[in-house]
Amino acid sequence: MNKEFSASMSLFFKVTTTILIILIILIGGILFKETEVYVAVIYAIIIYPLFAYYYLISLNKIKVDLNNIYFISKIKTNIIPINEVKIITRKSQNNLIIIGARGIYGLMGISMDNYRCNIKNRTKLIAIELENVKYLVSCDEPDEFVNTINTLKNDKETP
Numbered sequence: 002m003n004k005e006f007s008a009s010m011s012l013f014f015k016v017t018t019t020i021l022i023i024l025i026i027l028i029g030g031i032l033f034k035e036t037e038v039y040v041a042v043i044y045a046i047i048i049y050p051l052f053a054y055y056y057l058i059s060l061n062k063i064k065v066d067l068n069n070i071y072f073i074s075k076i077k078t079n080i081i082p083i084n085e086v087k088i089i090t091r092k093s094q095n096n097l098i099i100i101g102a103r104g105i106y107g108l109m110g111i112s113m114d115n116y117r118c119n120i121k122n123r124t125k126l127i128a129i130e131l132e133n134v135k136y137l138v139s140c141d142e143p144d145e146f147v148n149t150i151n152t153l154k155n156d157k158e159t160p
Contacts, residue, residue: 004149006063006140010107011122017104025052052105059106060119063140065149070129072119072138081131088130089150091143094123112137 010018025048032041057076064071070086072079097120098113107121116137120126125143129136129150140146 002065002067002153004065006065006142006146008060008062008121008138008140011124013123014104014107014121018106021105022052025049055102055106055109058109058119060121060138063138063146065146065153067153070150072136074119081129081136083150083153085131086129086150086154087132088128089147089154090128091147092126092128092137094126097123107139 029041029045029048032044058074061073061075064073065083068083070081070083072081097108097118099108099110099118100113102109107119108123109119112118114135116128116135118137120137120139122139122141125139125141127138127140127143127146129138
């Protein structure tokens with residue numbers, strides 16, 4: 002059994018990302034025109050790679066097979082064995098305080114309650130807790146995803 006769950010950006014994050022990209026490009030252009038060149042170069046060396054980095058690590062999709070959950074981004078895949086999942090639930094969007102990228106390609110970073118976050122839609126959150134790591138992600142069909150993982154966990158626990 003292989004299932005794939007897409008992770009699409011909500012309208013809010015699409016608009017936020019577009020506005021931030023336009024602002025960053027405008028600020029870069031103003032710096033090149035109005036300040037010393039080295040200031041603009043330092044800005045470009047720091048800011049533009051950050052945008053590329055967050056784009057590359059943003060969640061693309063989640064795959065599930067009989068044994069593992071795969072969080073797939075453009076450059077990296079995190080693998081979580083299903084038998085290590087202690088709790089998987091839907092989570093509400095209140096109290097999302099995250100240290101990291103807020104608004105560009107979603108929410109990515111560490112939350113104040115120690116979840117590793119890669120969120121593209123705040124209304125479709127899923128909390129996955131392992132023994133010593135917690136994840137907060139979103140996908141387009143969160144209820145089906147949670148049901149799939151709970152079914153696979155139950156199948157593994159019963160002989």
